[in-house]
Amino acid sequence: MSKTENIIVGISVGDLNGIGGEIILKTFEDARVFDFCTPVVFASIKVMNFLQSHFNSEITLNSINNVNQIKDNQLNVFNVWNEPVTINFGQEDLNIGAYAIKSLEAATQALKNEDIDVLLTAPISKKTIQSDTFKFPGHTDYLAQELGGNSLMFMITDTLRVGLLTDHVAVKDVSKAITPELIQNKIDTVYTSLQKDFGIRKPKIAVLGINPHTGDSGVIGTEDDDTLRPTLQKIKESGKLVFGPYAADSFFGSNNYKNFDAIIASFHDQGLIPFKTLSFGQGVNYTAGLSRVRTSPDHGTAFEIAGKGQADNNSFKEALFAGIQIFKNRNEYAELTANPLKKQSKKG
Structure with a gap:
C-alpha cells in the first residue's frame, strides 16, 4: 500500500x-x-x-x-x-x-x-x-x-439521478426481462445507494412505466398492470417511498423529476435520452450496488474528434469528483452505522 x-x-x-x-x-x-x-x-x-x-x-x-x-x-x-x-x-x-x-x-x-x-x-x-x-x-x-453485489447503471448529476431496470437489453426483450424479482432488486439497490452513497436517509423514488401511458389500462400492453404496478405496491407497503409507474413521455418535461431523489426507467433509452438531454457533458455514469466505487463519464470514445484536441473533459472531471465524494460518503455511512451514538449526536 x-x-x-x-x-x-x-x-x-x-x-x-x-x-x-x-x-x-x-x-x-x-x-x-x-x-x-x-x-x-x-x-x-x-x-x-x-x-x-x-x-x-x-x-x-x-x-x-x-x-x-x-x-x-x-x-x-x-x-x-x-x-x-x-x-x-x-x-x-x-x-x-x-x-x-x-x-x-x-x-x-x-x-x-x-x-x-x-x-x-x-x-x-x-x-x-x-x-x-x-x-x-x-x-x-x-x-x-x-x-x-447487485450492479446498476446509475446516471447522476448534482440534481438528477436516473437508474435502469434493464440496461443493455434489446427493446424486443425488455418486457420479458422485467420481473417482480428484478424490480425489487433494482429498487433495493437504488434505495441503498441513495442512503449509503449520497447520504439521503429516506429516499423518494419514481418508477417509469414500461409501455406508453403505462399501458392505458391494458389497451397498449398489460405489463404495467400485471407486473410493475402490483410489485411497486408491495414495495411501498414495506415502508419505502416508491411511486409510479409514471407515463415516461411527460415525466421530465413537466419537471416532475425534481420531486424525487432518483428515477428508475424501465429501459435504456427511456432513461438515458432525457438524462443526457438535461445534463450532457456534466453527467456521470456511476455503477451502484458494487462493493467498491466506480464512476465513468457519460459519453463514449468520440472517435470522430479523437486526437484533434477538441475533447471536453467536463464529464470526466465530474466523474472524478463524484467518485471521491461517494467514497467519502460510504466511509461516513459505515462509521455512523458502526457507531449509533455518534449518529444520534449528529442528529442533535
Missing part, C-alpha cells in the same frame, strides 16, 4: 484511439485537482509520453511499477505493459481494444486489493473489447462479476 493519505483514484485508460487519453491529461493539468486525490493511470509510460507530446501537455508524469511508488501531486502511470503501442486516433482496432482490457483488468485488481480507493474508467469501444477471454458488453457487467 502507498503511504499517501490522499484518496487514490485508479484510472483505466480506455480505448487509446479515442479521447480517453486527452481528457485524462486535460483534467490533471489543473493542479488544484491534486488537492482532492492522487491519480494512478493504468497504462504504460510510453503511451502516456506519446499522448503528452501529441497534446502538448506539460503535466508531470511519474512512472511506477508498484503501488509503493505512488506520489502525490503527480499523474502516476502504472506500467501494465512495456512494449510500444501504435495509436491511430479515430480507428476501431481490436489490438487497441485488448490494451483497454489490460488496463481495466489491472485497475480492477488494484481496486480489489485496496491499492486504490476509487476506479474511474475512460471510455471503451464495446466492439473492440470483445475477445475469446472477454465477452462482456461493457464495464458494468465485468465489474459486477469481479466486485460482487
Whole structure:
C-alpha cells in the first residue's frame, strides 16, 4: 500500500484511439485537482509520453511499477505493459481494444486489493473489447462479476439521478426481462445507494412505466398492470417511498423529476435520452450496488474528434469528483452505522 493519505483514484485508460487519453491529461493539468486525490493511470509510460507530446501537455508524469511508488501531486502511470503501442486516433482496432482490457483488468485488481480507493474508467469501444477471454458488453457487467453485489447503471448529476431496470437489453426483450424479482432488486439497490452513497436517509423514488401511458389500462400492453404496478405496491407497503409507474413521455418535461431523489426507467433509452438531454457533458455514469466505487463519464470514445484536441473533459472531471465524494460518503455511512451514538449526536 502507498503511504499517501490522499484518496487514490485508479484510472483505466480506455480505448487509446479515442479521447480517453486527452481528457485524462486535460483534467490533471489543473493542479488544484491534486488537492482532492492522487491519480494512478493504468497504462504504460510510453503511451502516456506519446499522448503528452501529441497534446502538448506539460503535466508531470511519474512512472511506477508498484503501488509503493505512488506520489502525490503527480499523474502516476502504472506500467501494465512495456512494449510500444501504435495509436491511430479515430480507428476501431481490436489490438487497441485488448490494451483497454489490460488496463481495466489491472485497475480492477488494484481496486480489489485496496491499492486504490476509487476506479474511474475512460471510455471503451464495446466492439473492440470483445475477445475469446472477454465477452462482456461493457464495464458494468465485468465489474459486477469481479466486485460482487447487485450492479446498476446509475446516471447522476448534482440534481438528477436516473437508474435502469434493464440496461443493455434489446427493446424486443425488455418486457420479458422485467420481473417482480428484478424490480425489487433494482429498487433495493437504488434505495441503498441513495442512503449509503449520497447520504439521503429516506429516499423518494419514481418508477417509469414500461409501455406508453403505462399501458392505458391494458389497451397498449398489460405489463404495467400485471407486473410493475402490483410489485411497486408491495414495495411501498414495506415502508419505502416508491411511486409510479409514471407515463415516461411527460415525466421530465413537466419537471416532475425534481420531486424525487432518483428515477428508475424501465429501459435504456427511456432513461438515458432525457438524462443526457438535461445534463450532457456534466453527467456521470456511476455503477451502484458494487462493493467498491466506480464512476465513468457519460459519453463514449468520440472517435470522430479523437486526437484533434477538441475533447471536453467536463464529464470526466465530474466523474472524478463524484467518485471521491461517494467514497467519502460510504466511509461516513459505515462509521455512523458502526457507531449509533455518534449518529444520534449528529442528529442533535
